[in-house]
Amino acid sequence: MAAAFGLVFRTSVCHVGDLVPLGGSARGFLFIGPAARADGPDEEGSAMAEEIRAEMVANVMSVSVTAGDRVGDGDALVLLESMKMEIPVLSEVSGTVAQVGVQAGDVVQEGDLIATVE
Structure with missing residues (x-):
């Protein structure tokens, strides 16, 4: 209290x-989502990577980015489908896509890596 x-x-x-x-x-x-943080290097000088993970079991309908693409906060990375609903997965930070862990047609489980943004 x-x-x-x-x-x-x-x-x-x-x-x-x-x-x-x-x-x-x-x-x-x-x-409760991740805490906001400033973009840029951490104390050791390397860029911080933001891992975007699946929050539920879903089908990957389409992938909008590839490794090396620049994305902004709120840009769509992937479109998922679950229970007949389309769910866009948005970037929570601005940066460069370092890795895309899914492709159209995949089925993701809760916690699976969708993409990494640095």
């Missing part, structure tokens, strides 16, 4: 990838 401005808040620790139930009048879940 935490208190601020005369209000009491119930708090808990969440991890990246957790689905957190919304309480009170809100219905549904909140997905």
Whole structure:
């Protein structure tokens, strides 16, 4: 429990990838995504790589990028299909695609590597 401005808040620790139930009048879940970070080299001077992984079992309908392509934050990398829904997989950072781990027609499992962006 935490208190601020005369209000009491119930708090808990969440991890990246957790689905957190919304309480009170809100219905549904909140997905806890990766923390935002600045693009660029880390302390050792090498570029940080962002691994984009599948969040569910799905069919790969199309792949929009190849290794070496420049992408921006929010650019579509891959289009997945699951339960008759099309799900675009978006880059969460700007950078260069270092690796594409899927091709059209593949079936991905939860946690499979889709692409790496540096």
